[in-house]
Amino acid sequence: MEKEAILKQIEHGLIVSCQALEHEPLYTKEGGIMHLMAKAAAMSGAVGIRANTVRDITQIKEVVDLPVIGIIKKDYPGTPMYITVTMKEVDELVACGVDILAVQGTSALRPDGKTSAEFIREIKAKYPHQLVMADIATDEEAMACAEAGADFVGTTMRGYTPETEGINETDFDFIARLAKNCPAKVIAEGHIHYPEQARKALEAGAFALVVGGAITRPAEITARFTAAIKDMR
Known part of the structure; x- marks a missing residue:
């Protein structure tokens, strides 16, 4: 999908994050579940999907004709970065045809010592036509990533970094x-x-929005209800 078509498709719409990590009930080694989540989201009006791993992205793209924001989550020693941290993950995501490539854009350094801005410049130099989203937590991070070439900044990490704790x-x-x-x-x-x-x-000015846990994580949804009932007692 071309850039202008992607922008038109997702503007002021809901992108549904369809992810399951290894410790979660909906995770299976073979996959086969997240593409069903994506299909359900598409049937109900979602304008895009956010997904983790080449396996899930590939399965989703086979059944859903929507722009996909792709990530690869992986822990690396010596850094808190975990969302599309190295060029290896970038290469894999580009190869599987993600429409928007999302990377962590917070202030910590990557394993090779690069800042988020340096990493985004490197991606844009290698893949000049690839749309890039930076998952940030602060104003400063957003500005640095945008100036480096990020097409989108996501408020994904707000509240999940030392600077925004609480x-x-x-x-x-x-x-x-x-x-x-x-x-x-x-x-x-x-x-x-x-x-x-x-x-x-959206009224505050967001171009689009991503919702995940409130739609595609039944354990989290259930916990919200049970906590409310417990408080009532």
Whole structure:
């Protein structure tokens, strides 16, 4: 899908994150589950899918004709970075045809000592036509990644880094600030649990939004209900 078609497709829409990590009930070694989640999301009006691993992305693209934001999550010693950390993962994602390549854009250094901005410049030099999304947590990270060539900045890591620890709700002021000041398009992601929050994120200026746990993680959804019932007792 060409860039303008992707932008038109996802603008002001809901991208559903379909992921299951190894410790979660919906994970299987063979896959075969996340593409069903993606199909259900597409049937209900999702404008795109965010997915982890080449296996799941490939299976999803076989059944869903929507733009896919692709990532590969992997832990590396010596760094807190874990979302598409090295060029090896980038090469694999580009090869499987992701429409948007997402990388972690926070302030920590990668295993080779590169900053997020340096890594994004390296990606853009190697794959100049590849759309890139940077998962960031702060204004400074967003600006640095955008200036390095990121087409999108996602608020994915807000509340999950040392600098933003304690932020456990959708930061609408942060979204509005980025929408006003950052040259990259803003994708709201993280802590969006209810439809009202999704609408508010778009009203704050987000170009599009990603929702995952509130839609595709039944254990997390169940825990939210059981916690509310427990509090009532």
